[in-house]
Amino acid sequence: MEHTPAADIKWVNAGDEHFTGTVFFGPLSAGPDRSLNALGVLFEPEARTDWHSHPDGQVLYIVAGVGKVQKDDGETVRLSGGDVVYAAAGEKHWHGASETSFLMHLSLTTGRATEWLPEKVSEQDYRRG
Numbered sequence: 001m002e003h004t005p006a007a008d009i010k011w012v013n014a015g016d017e018h019f020t021g022t023v024f025f026g027p028l029s030a031g032p033d034r035s036l037n038a039l040g041v042l043f044e045p046e047a048r049t050d051w052h053s054h055p056d057g058q059v060l061y062i063v064a065g066v067g068k069v070q071k072d073d074g075e076t077v078r079l080s081g082g083d084v085v086y087a088a089a090g091e092k093h094w095h096g097a098s099e100t101s102f103l104m105h106l107s108l109t110t111g112r113a114t115e116w117l118p119e120k121v122s123e124q125d126y127r128r129g
């Protein structure tokens with residue numbers, strides 16, 4: 001067993017290559033077995049990912065705040081603390097905070113975690129839902 005106190009988690013700015021707005025990562029996977037990628041993600045209001053998919057799918061557990069997730073068919077779902085989202089393998093989507101609230105979620109993936117797509121989320125797509 002390995003224990004990491006909250007104060008020892010190294011939160012880093014995710015940058016703007018694959019995100020709009022301010023986003024921080026807190027890596028939660030530890031130890032030599034990296035088959036599970038666990039990541040805490042904190043989005044400031046209006047911050048979001050770019051369009052992307054996950055080869056093995058993704059589970060999001062919403063820890064706190066309010067946000068949204070959208071598939072490429074336009075379906076948008078509002079998110080709040082305690083919600084769980086499953087994105088199927090290869091499903092194109094984005095997720096992030098609402099216009100007025102931060103969002104913190106736990107991201108769980110396996111294998112190669114993320115396939116980033118070249119396009120940013122348009123303001124029209126972000127404001128939908």
